[in-house]
């Protein structure tokens with residue numbers, strides 16, 4: 001089932017997501033929610049999607065594995081460290097439809113998460129995958145793309161975004 005993606009400025013996007021317990025992870029309702037999240041990300045061909053973007057305030061994100069072309073479900077993900085020289089990259093977000101912004105991201109991220117079967121995974125991701133993790137992780141803390149933009153650039157970004165939203169109505 002494809003769920004509606006919550007769009008800025010909904011206050012839902014500012015909520016902090018809570019950790020998923022082992023009991024919750026194994027529950028049918030959680031597995032069903034993961035399935036819906038996957039359907040939604042696939043439908044939008046998203047590079048990543050955080051559960052909070054469909055209104056679920058749990059520490060869950062999907063990140064595209066660029067090698068397999070499949071989504072990896074990451075439960076209780078953490079960035080353990082960032083590496084390399086940050087570079088200014090173009091980035092989009094389903095919560096800001098049809099917009100992109102340039103933000104600084106590290107080319108390497110050491111990440112840890114719990115997989116769908118409850119196994120602990122630790123990996124160093126690079127390039128686009130590192131960018132995806134850095135973006136999606138921020139959602140779990142209620143942070144958004146615009147928070148990383150310098151003041152003037154952010155004002156300009158939001159003006160263009162609101163103008164697009166008005167046209168879409």
Ligand SMILES: [Zn+2]
Nearest residue numbers: 092093094095
């Ligand atoms: Zn996003």
